Amino acid sequence: MPVIYLDVLLALNLFIDFLLLTATAGWRHLPHRRGRLVLGAVFGAATACAVLLPVMPWWQQLGLDIVVAAGMCRIAFRWSGWRNFMKTAATLWALSAALGGVCTLLWQVFSPAGFQVINGVIYYDIPPLTLILLTVVSYGALTLFERWARPRLFGRHRYRITAKWQGKTYGFDAFYDSGNALTEPFSGRAVIVVAASAVAGWDDGEPRYRIVPYRTAGGEGVYRAFCPQRMTLTAGSRQADISGVWLAVSPQLDQSEVRAVVGTAVAECLVE
Numbered sequence: 001m002p003v004i005y006l007d008v009l010l011a012l013n014l015f016i017d018f019l020l021l022t023a024t025a026g027w028r029h030l031p032h033r034r035g036r037l038v039l040g041a042v043f044g045a046a047t048a049c050a051v052l053l054p055v056m057p058w059w060q061q062l063g064l065d066i067v068v069a070a071g072m073c074r075i076a077f078r079w080s081g082w083r084n085f086m087k088t089a090a091t092l093w094a095l096s097a098a099l100g101g102v103c104t105l106l107w108q109v110f111s112p113a114g115f116q117v118i119n120g121v122i123y124y125d126i127p128p129l130t131l132i133l134l135t136v137v138s139y140g141a142l143t144l145f146e147r148w149a150r151p152r153l154f155g156r157h158r159y160r161i162t163a164k165w166q167g168k169t170y171g172f173d174a175f176y177d178s179g180n181a182l183t184e185p186f187s188g189r190a191v192i193v194v195a196a197s198a199v200a201g202w203d204d205g206e207p208r209y210r211i212v213p214y215r216t217a218g219g220e221g222v223y224r225a226f227c228p229q230r231m232t233l234t235a236g237s238r239q240a241d242i243s244g245v246w247l248a249v250s251p252q253l254d255q256s257e258v259r260a261v262v263g264t265a266v267a268e269c270l271v272e
Contacts, residue, residue: 010045017044020099021076024092028256032077040076044068069093077257084257159235159267161192161260163228163247165202172198172259174233180263184212184225184246190265191225191246195253198260202226202249212248223248233262233269240269 018041025032047068070089077088159174174192182191191212203209203224212225225248233242245266253259 009048013048014041014045016099017041017072020044020092020095021072023095024073024088025077027091027095028088036076040072043075044072047071065096066093069096083255159233159262161194161231161233161242161262163199163231165199165226165228166205166207168201170199170202170228174260174262175258176263176267177261178264180261181265182212182214182248182263183265184210184227186210187246189227189244189246190263191223191248192260192262192266193223193248193250193253194260195256195258196249196251197254199247199249202247210246212246214248223250225249233266235270238270242266242269 018037021032021037021040021044025037047064066089069092070085073085073089073092079085159176161170161172161174163170172194174194180191180193182193183189184191193214203226207226209224209226212223214221214223225246227244227246230243231241231245231247233240247260253261
C-alpha cells in the first residue's frame with residue numbers, strides 16, 4: 001500500500017466531485033445552487049476514504065460507486081421524483097466511471113509518480129499548497145466567467161420569463177440551450193420551449209395556435225405554440241422585452257426539472 005496523505009486525498013476528491021456534479025447539472029440542465037453542489041462533493045470526498053480499504057472485487061466497487069452517486073445527487077439537487085433522480089444519478093455515475101477509466105488507463109500505461117487509482121478512488125500526491133493554489137485560481141477563473149463573460153455573451157445561464165396571455169400572467173424559470181434553434185415557420189420568429197404545467201390553462205377557450213415541428217436525438221414531432229400579448233426576459237438586474245417570441249408547449253418537459261428552454265436568438269436580447 002503506497003503512502004497516502006488524508007488531507008490531499010480529501011481535497012483532491014472534493015475538487016473532482018464538485019466538477020463532476022457541475023458537469024452533471026450542465027448535462028441534465030438541472031437548476032442548482034453552488035452551496036448544495038459543494039455539500040454533495042463533500043459527501044463524495046468523504047467516501048474517498050474507501051481507498052484505505054482492501055482492494056474490492058469489481059461487483060463490490062460497482063455497488064459502492066452507485067450508492068455514492070445516488071447520495072451525492074440527493075444532496076446536491078432538489079427532489080423531483082424517482083425517475084429524474086435515477087436519471088441524474090446514472091449520469092453522475094457514468095461521468096465518474098468515464099473519468100475513472102481514463103485515469104486507470106493513464107496509471108497503468110504511464111505509471112506517473114505519486115498517481116494511484118485504488119478502489120475507484122483517484123489519488124495524486126500533489127503538494128497541498130499547490131493544490132490549494134490551483135483550486136483558488138480555477139475557482140476565480142470560473143467566477144469571473146460566470147459574472148463577466150457569460151452575462152455579456154448570453155445574459156445569464158438562468159432566466160426568468162413573464163408572459164401575459166388572455167388575461168393570465170405566467171412566470172417561470174428558463175435555461176439557455178444552444179441546441180434550441182426553433183423558429184415559428186410562418187413568421188420566422190424565435191421559439192421558447194416551455195413545460196405544459198408552467199402555462200397551465202393557456203388553451204382555455206380554444207385559442208388560436210400554430211404548429212412548430214421539432215427534431216431531437218430522441219425523435220421528432222410537433223409542438224402547439226402561442227404568442228403572448230407581452231413577454232419579458234429577466235436575468236439579474238437586466239430585462240428585455242421579447243414580445244413576439246412564441247411559446248411552444250411541451251408535455252415532455254414536465255418530466256424534467258426544466259421549466260423552459262431559450263435559444264441563442266432569445267438570450268442575445270440581453271446582450272449589451
